[in-house]
Amino acid sequence: MTYPRLVLANLGRNKLRTALTGGAIMLAVMLVCLLLTMPNGLDAIMNRVSSNTRISVHNKAGIVYPIPYSFARKVRQVDGVEAAVATMWFGGAFEEEGKVTFPNFTVEPEHIGAVYPDYNVPAAQLADFQRYRDGAIVGRQTMKRYGWKIGDRITLRSTVFPLSLDLRIVGEMPNEGSPLLWLSREYLDQALKARGFRGLGVVTSIWVKVRDPNRVNQVMRAIDDLSRNSSAETGSETERSFFASFFGSLQGFVKIILIVTGLVTLCIIFIAANTASMAVRERATEIAVLRSMGFSRHAIFTTLFAEALVLSTLAGVLGVALAWALTGALRAFSGWSAALGPLGSFMVTTPVVIQGVSLSLLIGLLAGSVPAYGAARRPVVEVLHEVF
Amino acid sequence: MKSRAVLLPISYSVRNLRTRPARTLMTAGVIALVVAACSLLLALISSLKRTLVTTGEPMNLVVLRKGSGNDGSSMLPMAAFRAIRFWNGIARDGLDRPLISPELVVQPFFRTLDGGRDNVLVRGVEPMALAVHPDVRVVEGRMFTPSSGEAVVGRGVVGRYVGAAFGSELQFGHRRWKVVGIFEAGGSSFESEVWVDVRELANDAKRTWPYSGFRLRAATSTDLGRLQRRIESDPRFALEATAETDYYAKQAESANSLYVLVIGIAVLAGIGAGFGAANTMYAAVQARRAEIGTLRALGFSRVAILTAFQIEALALSAVGFAMGALLAVVGASLVRWALGNITFNAATFTTNMVTLRLSLADLRSAFVIALLIGVAGGFGPAWRAARLRPVEALRHG
Numbered sequence: 001m002t003y004p005r006l007v008l009a010n011l012g013r014n015k016l017r018t019a020l021t022g023g024a025i026m027l028a029v030m031l032v033c034l035l036l037t038m039p040n041g042l043d044a045i046m047n048r049v050s051s052n053t054r055i056s057v058h059n060k061a062g063i064v065y066p067i068p069y070s071f072a073r074k075v076r077q078v079d080g081v082e083a084a085v086a087t088m089w090f091g092g093a094f095e096e097e098g099k100v101t102f103p104n105f106t107v108e109p110e111h112i113g114a115v116y117p118d119y120n121v122p123a124a125q126l127a128d129f130q131r132y133r134d135g136a137i138v139g140r141q142t143m144k145r146y147g148w149k150i151g152d153r154i155t156l157r158s159t160v161f162p163l164s165l166d167l168r169i170v171g172e173m174p175n176e177g178s179p180l181l182w183l184s185r186e187y188l189d190q191a192l193k194a195r196g197f198r199g200l201g202v203v204t205s206i207w208v209k210v211r212d213p214n215r216v217n218q219v220m221r222a223i224d225d226l227s228r229n230s231s232a233e234t235g236s237e238t239e240r241s242f243f244a245s246f247f248g249s250l251q252g253f254v255k256i257i258l259i260v261t262g263l264v265t266l267c268i269i270f271i272a273a274n275t276a277s278m279a280v281r282e283r284a285t286e287i288a289v290l291r292s293m294g295f296s297r298h299a300i301f302t303t304l305f306a307e308a309l310v311l312s313t314l315a316g317v318l319g320v321a322l323a324w325a326l327t328g329a330l331r332a333f334s335g336w337s338a339a340l341g342p343l344g345s346f347m348v349t350t351p352v353v354i355q356g357v358s359l360s361l362l363i364g365l366l367a368g369s370v371p372a373y374g375a376a377r378r379p380v381v382e383v384l385h386e387v388f
Numbered sequence: 389m390k391s392r393a394v395l396l397p398i399s400y401s402v403r404n405l406r407t408r409p410a411r412t413l414m415t416a417g418v419i420a421l422v423v424a425a426c427s428l429l430l431a432l433i434s435s436l437k438r439t440l441v442t443t444g445e446p447m448n449l450v451v452l453r454k455g456s457g458n459d460g461s462s463m464l465p466m467a468a469f470r471a472i473r474f475w476n477g478i479a480r481d482g483l484d485r486p487l488i489s490p491e492l493v494v495q496p497f498f499r500t501l502d503g504g505r506d507n508v509l510v511r512g513v514e515p516m517a518l519a520v521h522p523d524v525r526v527v528e529g530r531m532f533t534p535s536s537g538e539a540v541v542g543r544g545v546v547g548r549y550v551g552a553a554f555g556s557e558l559q560f561g562h563r564r565w566k567v568v569g570i571f572e573a574g575g576s577s578f579e580s581e582v583w584v585d586v587r588e589l590a591n592d593a594k595r596t597w598p599y600s601g602f603r604l605r606a607a608t609s610t611d612l613g614r615l616q617r618r619i620e621s622d623p624r625f626a627l628e629a630t631a632e633t634d635y636y637a638k639q640a641e642s643a644n645s646l647y648v649l650v651i652g653i654a655v656l657a658g659i660g661a662g663f664g665a666a667n668t669m670y671a672a673v674q675a676r677r678a679e680i681g682t683l684r685a686l687g688f689s690r691v692a693i694l695t696a697f698q699i700e701a702l703a704l705s706a707v708g709f710a711m712g713a714l715l716a717v718v719g720a721s722l723v724r725w726a727l728g729n730i731t732f733n734a735a736t737f738t739t740n741m742v743t744l745r746l747s748l749a750d751l752r753s754a755f756v757i758a759l760l761i762g763v764a765g766g767f768g769p770a771w772r773a774a775r776l777r778p779v780e781a782l783r784h785g
Contacts, residue, residue: 017667024663031656061561062496062507066594093455100455157626159456160463162597198596231562235497245505255727256432256744259719260425264657267421271664274414278671 316360
């Protein structure tokens, strides 16, 4: 019998125990992987939505504070700025739903395409957006959800302006996950004036595309200097930092989740070590016999150690695979229930796979080494005495 | 045949746990870690719920622009407020003024003490707001005086932001505000807010429409329903009126996916620990085959053996629970001490401060989890022990 076969045979000796231990390790590794996807998931979301050459210019006091619309023109003249677009939350509710179900903003149709080239809106549709005052460009997720197609007419009732606007869908953002809707700022401005209100003198954000990634900080400083000592001083930040601040207050949660991950890891190390020591205790006689037949301590240690390692690695790999399958399923079903929605963004990425497999190796190392070492070192005579 | 099965004494099961203390402690340790992890997660959920859901008065209505869902993204025309404030059915105070509180919600940046930045919910109100929100009590200092640049801050805000302390100056929006009072609101999410004069806030934030919405107190519960219907059906203004308790319960739904997650974690960890417990018990059965055979030969029934092993497993999980509960209590205080309040983003994108508190109810649920681990992990081995044939058990044991 070769050593590898001996290890496998030993694992198969008490199948129930091997299965229970393997199952516990598998579940725990899966759990840890799922928990690890959360901080990674937040990072992935931010990387997906943000570009490193786009910056957000907003009032230093907060993102809901206004800045004068005229400031957008000044920003466009700043050296290094490729394009800039003034945007404002419209808070439009689709009539049939009665509440705001997707984010919608007023934008400047003539500038939006140059600031968001990565959104891949076809040039012809962008041209239509500029041609038709009542045009709107909608993300594919929202298009699918309501079964809209290009050319459809819809009505959005604003929750922040006292009016409703009739819109014509002229384009689509091809990203499957995009819920956004853009409409024309001028259209809203004229509609407000037509109803006797003051027009839109202000915006809440100006999004800026910077030509050279190395000059982003310089451009941000130049823009903020322009507004210094005005009634609306601006604070510029990169798109990534802008989105990061939305998730910033989740840090406490992430910490608790990491604590729980630590507890669960400790827990499986206990389970696996417990099993390994049981196996060793039961086989005390056999080990003593092997030793007296001439097998070295080294050989005994290696076989026992390998047993724990093989079990935890196999179980760990299964656990990682299960986590992968589960996040995939969550992604597929996230459309079904609002409670599942955000969970659908979490993905088992390569780093998570590596972390999960390393964790199972670590469990095997820690859980297997102590009992195997103890067993290999026990004096043969003593054990045989106990037995016979 | 005996009419009643003689059970083994409970001390038999308990004493058995003591014969292999290392293994018992190891398994109890596994259960303890799972109990601790689950208790912390349960405490997180219940603390969140306490903060988000217990906010609000059942007799209050939240009136907002239709479809806005929360007061952070609603704007209300002045005319609507002017018309509705004198409607019948609104409760009145001692001076016969209607209990109606126009409010403006703005989310400015606040500097945190550690150099970060949060969106904080600043509520512009009139002094009448304290009568409409009776849970909100100024506990230190006094309520602000209108038009004098004063602010009162919630208990949760104090100590988290630069200048958020009694008597300090707080910088937000375009100016500085003097903190003249600190209020509490029974741990609800109002405590994560800053209140200032509504007109000063509208000026500072340059709002065209000065109010986000208003809150009113209905005189009776029939008036509540009547006012709600009348406000929502008035064709002049597109408004929605929600009972304040329902409004906050709805805001708390943003935490729902968190609950799904937490329950999922607890179930997975629980099953894993159940496997661990089953392992220990199977080994115990295996090690005591001869003993079981003897007991059966002495006349103890299968039920007696089954019960004895099941009790052993339950005792094991009880020990695990006791250790785990202790660990969770220590853990929760450590989290409170090391991290302070846990911040949570509500639907308004403003920061809510949640204090992690481990309640008795959380521990009770964790106890149920520990018992389930004991039952699930112990039944299989106990069943096997009960089914051992006495003769074979004696021979091979």
